Amino acid sequence: MDGIAQGWMLLLIGMATVFAFLALLVAAMNLSAAFFRKFGHLFPEPEKSESHLEVAKEDRSDIAVVLAAVRSHTGN
Incomplete structure (x- = not known):
């Protein structure tokens, strides 16, 4: 259960940090x-x-010159 509480705390701290940065x-x-x-x-x-x-x-x-040269080289 302690791991879930730490996860929620980390989630809240992360979301608060992002919110504060966006507000600034x-x-x-x-x-x-x-x-x-x-x-x-x-x-x-x-x-x-x-x-x-x-x-x-x-x-x-x-x-246009480059395209013409490529077309003549490839035979298209």
């Missing part, structure tokens, strides 16, 4: 959200440039 995590996230709502203007978003689209087009052409 929620509190920390709420505090950080409040901080960035108040001071968000000090952290501007980086501007998006058109160069990302150009790089994506070049990457797609490289992929």
